[in-house]
Amino acid sequence: xxxxxxxxxxxxxxxxxxxxxxxxxxxxxxxxxxxxxxxxxxxxxxxxxxxxxxxxxxxxxxxxxxxxxxxxxxxxxxxxxxxxxxxxxxxxxxxxxxxxxxxxxxxxxxxxxxxxxxxxxxxxxxxxxxxxxxxxxxxxxxxxxxxxxxxxxxxxxxxxxxxxxxxxxxxxxxxxxxxxxxxxxxxxxxxxxxxxxxxxxxxxxxxxxxxxxxxxxxxxxxxxxxxxxxxxxxxxxxxxxxxxxxxxxxxxxxxxxxxxxxxxxxxxxxxxxxxxxxxxxxxxxxx
Amino acid sequence: xxxxxxxxxxxxxxxxxxxxxxxxxxxxxxxxxxxxxxxxxxxxxxxxxxxxxxxxxxxxxxxxxxxxxxxxxxxxxxxxxxxxxxxxxxxxxxxxxxxxxxxxxxxxxxxxxxxxxxxxxxxxxxxxxxxxxxxxxxxxxxxxxxxxxxxxxxxxxxxxxxxxxxxxxxxxxxxxxxxxxxxxxxxxxxxxxxxxxxxxxxxxxxxxxxxxxxxxxxxxxxxxxxxxxxxxxxxxxxxxxxxxxxxxxxxxxxxxxxxxxxxxxxxxxxxxxxxxxxxxxxxxxxxx
Numbered sequence: 202x203x204x205x206x207x208x209x210x211x212x213x214x215x216x217x218x219x220x221x222x223x224x225x226x227x228x229x230x231x232x233x234x235x236x237x238x239x240x241x242x243x244x245x246x247x248x249x250x251x252x253x254x255x256x257x258x259x260x261x262x263x264x265x266x267x268x269x270x271x272x273x274x275x276x277x278x279x280x281x282x283x284x285x286x287x288x289x290x291x292x293x294x295x296x297x298x299x300x301x302x303x304x305x306x307x308x309x310x311x312x313x314x315x316x317x318x319x320x321x322x323x324x325x326x327x328x329x330x331x332x333x334x335x336x337x338x339x340x341x342x343x344x345x346x347x348x349x350x351x352x353x354x355x356x357x358x359x360x361x362x363x364x365x366x367x368x369x370x371x372x373x374x375x376x377x378x379x380x381x382x383x384x385x386x387x388x389x390x391x392x393x394x395x396x397x398x399x400x401x402x403x404x405x406x407x408x409x410x411x412x413x414x415x416x417x418x419x420x421x422x423x424x425x426x427x428x429x430x431x432x433x434x435x436x437x438x439x440x441x442x443x444x445x446x447x448x449x450x451x452x453x454x455x456x457x458x459x460x461x462x463x464x465x466x467x468x469x470x471x472x473x474x475x476x477x478x479x480x481x482x483x484x485x486x487x488x
Numbered sequence: 489x490x491x492x493x494x495x496x497x498x499x500x501x502x503x504x505x506x507x508x509x510x511x512x513x514x515x516x517x518x519x520x521x522x523x524x525x526x527x528x529x530x531x532x533x534x535x536x537x538x539x540x541x542x543x544x545x546x547x548x549x550x551x552x553x554x555x556x557x558x559x560x561x562x563x564x565x566x567x568x569x570x571x572x573x574x575x576x577x578x579x580x581x582x583x584x585x586x587x588x589x590x591x592x593x594x595x596x597x598x599x600x601x602x603x604x605x606x607x608x609x610x611x612x613x614x615x616x617x618x619x620x621x622x623x624x625x626x627x628x629x630x631x632x633x634x635x636x637x638x639x640x641x642x643x644x645x646x647x648x649x650x651x652x653x654x655x656x657x658x659x660x661x662x663x664x665x666x667x668x669x670x671x672x673x674x675x676x677x678x679x680x681x682x683x684x685x686x687x688x689x690x691x692x693x694x695x696x697x698x699x700x701x702x703x704x705x706x707x708x709x710x711x712x713x714x715x716x717x718x719x720x721x722x723x724x725x726x727x728x729x730x731x732x733x734x735x736x737x738x739x740x741x742x743x744x745x746x747x748x749x750x751x752x753x754x755x756x757x758x759x760x761x762x763x764x765x766x767x768x769x770x771x772x773x774x775x776x
Binding site for chain 2 (some may be wrong): 234281282285286290291293294297299301304306426427445461464465468472475
């Protein structure tokens with residue numbers, strides 16, 4: 202029972218971790234929150250759904266398509282809600298992206314209808330016995346994709362020249378600009394990467410629960426915020442560990458408490474972390 | 489005087505204006521709250537329960553509702569003081585979500601279904617008297633000791649501390665006062681719509697209150713009120729769009745933020761100097 206919950210928790214948590222990475226990337230660089238990130242997540246799932254049902258693509262190419270679509274959306278959001286408002290205040294982009302999230306959510310409702318759609322699973326329902334764990338093929342796919350993407354992302358941030366430019370930009374926009382880094386393009390790129398991560402997470406959660414709905418982005422978006430608080434804003438390792446942790450906590454609280462408290466547990470935890478250690482569990486101590 | 493529909497919209501405009509001002513006073517001391525709907529709910533539930541269970545009169549239940557909100561505001565404000573900007577916003581957001589889940593699970597408060605048949609007691613007279621009193625308070629606040637302390641903290645907390653402003657005291661003061669006002673508005677709301685449930689006080693409502701303030705402009709106390717008026721009227725005017733209504737509503741924020749970074753009303757919108765300068769410039773002959 203517990204072993205099974207652990208597997209479920211890791212599967213859910215790895216999806217959360219992807220969402221949180223997107224938030225933390227944007228926060229790390231601009232110090233601002235993209236409130237429409239949950240809606241990118243939701244639209245990623247719908248893009249994959251369309252590619253599977255209408256485009257007759259397999260799940261791999263649908264994932265790639267969802268990533269690309271989400272990345273374009275992320276870049277549009279940067280151009281509309283962040284670049285013109287970057288120097289104004291932290292409130293202006295917040296309000297602008299809240300508006301965008303209302304817009305995107307109702308756009309999805311107009312196009313796809315308000316009720317949730319089943320995700321046509323093209324993965325066989327097979328189970329494997331790994332020691333005490335019983336793992337479905339679907340869970341293996343989700344885990345492989347999310348951990349694979351996280352690994353690639355780590356290498357990208359730590360080893361490549363672009364990743365280095367991103368880290369420099371997150372240290373200081375101004376200094377990075379002085380050193381010849383094309384700051385505007387790096388910011389645009391990080392929005393694209395963040396959105397692509399969110400899009401993949403949407404597809405994986407859709408696969409996991411076999412349902413896609415216009416409202417799915419809202420709660421996940423708020424949970425993504427929880428995770429980056431837990432892990433420390435702008436901290437990449439913190440986002441990944443925090444995501445897995447939240448997945449565990451949720452699955453366990455559904456298993457051992459009543460399910461109606463599931464969402465409260467996550468947010469109560471975050472509230473406590475904020476009170477005790479406002480910089481998050483992995484955060485640097487800032488003034 | 490007005491038909492039922494107009495009168496109802498006027499009431500909502502009044503209540504929303506009070507809500508906008510309740511967040512504005514918190515924002516005055518530089519604090520961003522996304523949990524005001526929870527305080528509103530505390531006021532609504534306290535007032536409703538006191539009236540239905542104990543049969544207390546309206547003015548007493550609303551007062552107690554407001555005080556209950558203020559008490560919770562004090563309890564939340566005190567520990568969350570060390571947090572700033574987005575951190576505080578997210579902590580208050582978490583408080584809002586936890587509050588909704590808790591109330592949903594308390595059977596004595598009607599659980600997720602809420603409370604039906606709340607006695608109707610709110611009318612436009614009481615709403616607008618409250619609003620006028622509040623507006624007068626904010627008009628006088630600007631150059632008072634309190635208002636100046638708030639503004640000093642908002643501009644630069646370290647500098648304010650160095651000048652001897654007790655930042656902790658004033659920040660808790662502002663937060664408590666904001667929560668108290670939001671709870672009062674919540675009590676008025678409950679006794680107007682006659683049905684309350686936890687879903688009425690979810691984070692969406694808190695965000696809506698934030699939208700009133702930022703869209704209207706947080707530089708003057710007129711801004712939030714204008715924001716509340718416009719955003720209460722907007723859904724009514726956009727009704728003809730049917731299912732496309734929220735699309736336009738959402739885009740509206742994006743566009744307004746692009747055009748007016750500081751919100752619709754800015755500090756100098758009503759200043760005589762600015763307008764006279766503009767007129768003078770037009771009248772002046774172009775330089776050779």
